[in-house]
Amino acid sequence: MSDRSGYRYSATDPLSGQPWPAMPACFVSLAVRAVAEAGFDGFRPDACLINRYEPGARLSLHQDRDEGDLSAPIVSVSLGLPAVFLFGGTLRSDRPARLRLAHGDVAVWGGPARLAYHGVAPLADGEHALAGRRRINLTFRCAGPQRRDAAE
Ligand code: MD6
Ligand code: FE
Numbered sequence: 467m468s469d470r471s472g473y474r475y476s477a478t479d480p481l482s483g484q485p486w487p488a489m490p491a492c493f494v495s496l497a498v499r500a501v502a503e504a505g506f507d508g509f510r511p512d513a514c515l516i517n518r519y520e521p522g523a524r525l526s527l528h529q530d531r532d533e534g535d536l537s538a539p540i541v542s543v544s545l546g547l548p549a550v551f552l553f554g555g556t557l558r559s560d561r562p563a564r565l566r567l568a569h570g571d572v573a574v575w576g577g578p579a580r581l582a583y584h585g586v587a588p589l590a591d592g593e594h595a596l597a598g599r600r601r602i603n604l605t606f607r608c609a610g611p612q613r614r615d616a617a618e
Contacts (some may be wrong), residue, residue: 474532475513477612489514489606496572497541497606504574506539511606519549519601521591527558527583534610539576541606545569546597550587558583569594 467476478485493514501509513533517525530540542551544567551573554562560583567573575582589601 475609475612493604493606496543500541500543500572500574501539501576504539504576506574506576509538509541509608511538511541511608513607513609515605515607517603517605519547519586519589519603521547521589521599523586524588525586527552527554527562527585529556529581529583530605530607531581532609533607535608536580537576538608539574539580542567542573543604543606544571544573545602545604546594547589547592547599547601549589549601549603552585552587554583556581556583569597 467474467480469480489511494511497511497514498509501507519525546569548566548568551565551567552562553565553575554560556578562583562585564587565573575584586603591599593599594601
């Protein structure tokens with residue numbers, strides 16, 4: 467969730483006050499299998515962030531470091547319009563590689579790359595047969611225990 471005090475993990479949906487719905491079992495199994503394929507074991511995601519990008523939207527270079535367990539990798543599943551994923555090093559000044567992520571692509575980063583700076587270049591306009599004029603990205607994480615009431 468995000469609000470005036472910034473962006474953080476919360477056990478509950480701030481709009482409903484209810485716990486987030488369980489992750490569909492097929493999502494968990496996809497993420498676990500992708501991580502195993504990438505050579506990491508024991509991954510059990512407890513959070514899935516879903517971001518929607520419209521043409522022109524971008525995500526500036528950042529590190530994902532709000533998770534309680536930085537030893538667990540991140541799994542990213544791309545759907546809809548293709549994007550250019552920027553994947554740099556552990557210094558913001560490291561020049562990022564540019565990787566095209568198309569519908570169905572799965573990226574996993576962990577180990578020494580877990581705190582790599584990454585982002586998404588401005589989304590090019592287009593029309594995807596299933597998703598229309600958008601990209602949807604799912605990221606699976608081990609966020610760790612969250613407080614029940616984020617407002618406290
Ligand atoms: C992507 N997403 O959309 C990469 N990071 O391909 C991210 O890096 C990301 O979607 C933090 C929070 C949500 C995200
Ligand atoms: Fe990220």
